[in-house]
Amino acid sequence: MSRRDQYYNKAKQQGYRSRAAYKLKQLDDTANLIDEHATVVDLGAAPGGWLQVAHELAGDEGTVIGVDRQRIKPIDGCETIKGDMTDAETRERLHERIGKADVVLSDMAPNMSGEYSLDHARSIHLARQAFETALAVLAPDGAFVVKVFDGPDLSKFRSDIESEFQYVRAVRPDASRDESSELYLVGKGRLTAPVQVGDELDVEIVDTGHEGDGIAKVDGYTLFVPDTEVGETVRTRIDDVKPNFGFGERME
Known part of the structure; x- marks a missing residue:
């Protein structure tokens, strides 16, 4: 059985809405992302697999909100906002609801064209939009997780994240497809100091x-x-x- 079929079948058996749920589980095991009582924002959250896992980890006292342009079927213990995260109105609704988040997640991927360089560039563009949202809503010492496709623009994007977090690492979950170039950048320790190194x-x-x-x-x-x-x-x-x-x- 392929890795894809393994996690697809496992998701069906365990009631997760997508096989991607296991990616977040593995990311959390690796980087210890979501604590009990945490406030978590999932960008591009449909169909809701990551929301399910985030709620399990944050618990009933946590707050988990998904943002997506598509409607997400209700999930017990989670809230959703229908809207485009790049719109000021959507960001304002999110800010009014949570104030600040402990964790911002993004598993978004572009519509695939099959052309590697184009798909890579589009993935970085989406990831940067998620990064901008994370900077706006993350509390001090918060964490950020974003999916990207490996390629020539990754180094600069990673450097930009490193300037805003105590440390950044790249993680390839076992649940990712063997043939995929996807990886996740994990930033922890959101820096909110009024000074920067070198000042x-x-x-x-x-x-x-x-x-x-x-x-x-x-x-x-x-x-x-x-x-x-x-x-x-x-x-x-x-x-x-x-x-x-x-x-x-x-x-x-």
């Missing part, structure tokens, strides 16, 4: 950390600067950024 700025040291490093505040964001004293104003270069704090190097 140079003057900061006032207002406190001292447990390790003896000076602490400065930048728009409420905590910045640790070694070799500084409380009361100093120093020039620093940002060399590491986390969602809730960062590190700067004192410049002479």
Whole structure:
């Protein structure tokens, strides 16, 4: 039995709406994406296989919302929004419903033309739209998962995601078809700091950390600067950024 038939039959037997449900299960096993009580947004969610799995993982106290231009048959414990995620109105409806999400998922794929370079370019275009939505709705330290087809534009897209998350990895679930070039980029630790690595700025040291490093505040964001004293104003270069704090190097 082919891998495709294996997961297709398994989905039918276990009540999932698509064989893709097992891709999300495997992605979660690999990257620990969805915790209990999480708020999850699934973009391009029809027919709903990923929504079913997301609800299982988030539990009854979680919030799971699917967005798609197609109508999605109701799923217990999940909500849906019928609309195009690229439309401002749809994004506003989503924002009003959830505020911020812990996880944004996208298993969207373009209509296949059979021409590799075109299908790859279209997949990256869809993935970028999902990425823009994720940046708008993700809470600090949130996670993003998006499907892409491997190809020459992947490196630049991955680099863009890496600039917004603590780390990014590429995952190929076992449930993907053998012949498919699809893979999933998984970003974890959404960065929402007001500074970026390489920035140079003057900061006032207002406190001292447990390790003896000076602490400065930048728009409420905590910045640790070694070799500084409380009361100093120093020039620093940002060399590491986390969602809730960062590190700067004192410049002479």
